[in-house]
Amino acid sequence: MAARKSTRKRPEPVQVSLDLDFGQPPPALTAGPTSGSGVGAAGLLSSAGLMAPVTTSIVATPSFVPPVGGASAAGVRVAESETHPSTHSSFSSRSELQTVPPVAEAPPAVLTVTQLTKKIRRLLELQYGHVWVEGELSNVRRQPNGHAYFTLKDGGAQLTCVLFRGQAHAGMPTPEDGLHVQLGGEITVYEPRGQYQLIVQEMQVAGMGVLQAKFEALKRRLAAEGLFDAGRKRRLPEFPACVALVTSPTGAAVRDMLTVLARRAPWVQVLIVPVRVQGDGAATEIATAIRRLGDYASLGLPRPDVVIVGRGGGSMEDLWCFNDEVVARALAESPIPTISAVGHEIDFTIADFAADVRALTPSAAAELAVPDGADLRRRLLSLRRSMVAHASEGVRHARTVVDFHRRSGLAREPLRILAQCAQQVDGLAESLRRAADDGLRLQKERLERLGHRLAAQRPGHVLAQRAQMLTHLATRLSVAQARQRQAAEVRIQRASDMLRSLGPQAVLSRGYTMTLAPNGQALTRATQVRPGDRLTTRLADGTIESLVTTPRLPPAGGAPAARSSRSGRSQR
Numbered sequence: 001m002a003a004r005k006s007t008r009k010r011p012e013p014v015q016v017s018l019d020l021d022f023g024q025p026p027p028a029l030t031a032g033p034t035s036g037s038g039v040g041a042a043g044l045l046s047s048a049g050l051m052a053p054v055t056t057s058i059v060a061t062p063s064f065v066p067p068v069g070g071a072s073a074a075g076v077r078v079a080e081s082e083t084h085p086s087t088h089s090s091f092s093s094r095s096e097l098q099t100v101p102p103v104a105e106a107p108p109a110v111l112t113v114t115q116l117t118k119k120i121r122r123l124l125e126l127q128y129g130h131v132w133v134e135g136e137l138s139n140v141r142r143q144p145n146g147h148a149y150f151t152l153k154d155g156g157a158q159l160t161c162v163l164f165r166g167q168a169h170a171g172m173p174t175p176e177d178g179l180h181v182q183l184g185g186e187i188t189v190y191e192p193r194g195q196y197q198l199i200v201q202e203m204q205v206a207g208m209g210v211l212q213a214k215f216e217a218l219k220r221r222l223a224a225e226g227l228f229d230a231g232r233k234r235r236l237p238e239f240p241a242c243v244a245l246v247t248s249p250t251g252a253a254v255r256d257m258l259t260v261l262a263r264r265a266p267w268v269q270v271l272i273v274p275v276r277v278q279g280d281g282a283a284t285e286i287a288t289a290i291r292r293l294g295d296y297a298s299l300g301l302p303r304p305d306v307v308i309v310g311r312g313g314g315s316m317e318d319l320w321c322f323n324d325e326v327v328a329r330a331l332a333e334s335p336i337p338t339i340s341a342v343g344h345e346i347d348f349t350i351a352d353f354a355a356d357v358r359a360l361t362p363s364a365a366a367e368l369a370v371p372d373g374a375d376l377r378r379r380l381l382s383l384r385r386s387m388v389a390h391a392s393e394g395v396r397h398a399r400t401v402v403d404f405h406r407r408s409g410l411a412r413e414p415l416r417i418l419a420q421c422a423q424q425v426d427g428l429a430e431s432l433r434r435a436a437d438d439g440l441r442l443q444k445e446r447l448e449r450l451g452h453r454l455a456a457q458r459p460g461h462v463l464a465q466r467a468q469m470l471t472h473l474a475t476r477l478s479v480a481q482a483r484q485r486q487a488a489e490v491r492i493q494r495a496s497d498m499l500r501s502l503g504p505q506a507v508l509s510r511g512y513t514m515t516l517a518p519n520g521q522a523l524t525r526a527t528q529v530r531p532g533d534r535l536t537t538r539l540a541d542g543t544i545e546s547l548v549t550t551p552r553l554p555p556a557g558g559a560p561a562a563r564s565s566r567s568g569r570s571q572r
Contacts, residue, residue: 120196121188124187125187129186130184130186130201131187131198132184132202133152133183133198134154134182134183135159136152136153136180136211137176137178137179137181138150138153138158138317139177139315146168147163147165148168149161149163151315160195160196160197161185161199161200162197164199173203173205175203178211178212178215179205181204183198183200183202183203185198185200185202186198186199211316218323219350222325222350227328227329227332233357235337236339237306243270243307243366244270244271244304245258245270245308246275246286246289246307246308246310247274247277247362248276248277249274252312253341253362256361256366257308257341260366260367264370264373264374267373273293275289277311277321278314278318278319278321283321283322284326287326287327290307290309293334294333294336304336305336306336307338307339308338308359308366309322309327309340309341310340310341310359310362311341311342311343311362312343313343314343319342322350323349323350323351327350327354328350328353331354331355337357338355338356339359339368340354340355340357340358345361508540509540514537515536515538516537518535529551530548532547532548534546
């Protein structure tokens, strides 16, 4: 089935001009037709606040030169009015041209632009020649052929410089934005543009540029406060309904973002909040616009799901308003997820670190903010095909089941099938009755066994059994004690007889004696006594004390040791 083509009209982008005056409440917003590229025709919300239309007037005033020699010449002087963000004013200098009086001499030679430029170039080269200049590098551009173009600036002026590939050498620093250097070279004029410039021949670092130093100092301070922590970054909504663009309404960046949004997500509503993106007061306007978008309800605006803040590329000073602390804090405090899209891929600002997401370019920011409608359409078509396939499969399966039941026996012979079911129910009922009877019988038998066991466990019967067992054990104990006592008496008698027969008293009664040293130990060798020792000799009926005079030792051979010992005892 072919998909129906949507006739819903894409919401046109709305340009919102906010009153950025801090001291007064926002004025009432009115709707009206829009004009200008990239804005659309849905409506324009405008106010009488700070962002009033910027108008430039061109005034052409005729200035007459008196005729010379019968000829007349007329010139036109064009003065461009000053541009102010809140007023429409113009001026022309009608009185600045002086009337040239007639002269009798020949008219002065009229120089061409090329001739005048050549004269100025020669004058500069002769007057100044080789000079040394100090300042800060900005807007550095490197060409594929190796040449480098940049601007040298200080607080009051700028000087265009060019470094040719042949002039660069190994000891020369690489030109970078924000680098404070001293340049030596020749002052000249680039004739095709009529612009004076410095041909760089020498370059030496004089220190970091003032703007770059301010950038690094502010970056370190805000990072220490936690404004750049990844934990406070919010995820972008997957399907935003409204996107707010805080940028210049006349720059190329807003046109690029509108083109990308219209191509990727034509259903998304776009709010354009016009602000200045460079110059004095631009940072305050950007920060105020971000805060006002957070209070969208009081302004009668739809709730923005994403806020894109940015502009196209430029030099460091052009992008400096995005390095202001007030812009960084407004981005960090915004209740709406923010995308920073300032400059090109190589440009980094404080706003890039404070925003929830950094985009390389404004076009890339628009791509990050909204999904790709073509990809979503492909995914939806794929899901639709899958859903139709699943639904068709379900219907086919249901039809198969219905056909099966239609062809089954239940549809042909319902009474026979019901009779079979009733017979099965009767059989199951009979089985249930038999199972109940068998279970009851088993329970009765178990109950009888438990009754017998309970009768055997009555207290009186148990006590009688225990008393009979106790009496039997007491009898066995008495018999065992008597037998053990008799056996012990026999063992004691045997040991006594053996002790009497083997004891020293029995030996002494047979005529033997035992001699004891002064310390009470029995003497077994003659070498155990010394002259003057008092010995005690035990006999069967008493003891004899003796004094050792001269002990007799056995001969060196040691054979008659026993006889010498006995003779020694008899001597004493």
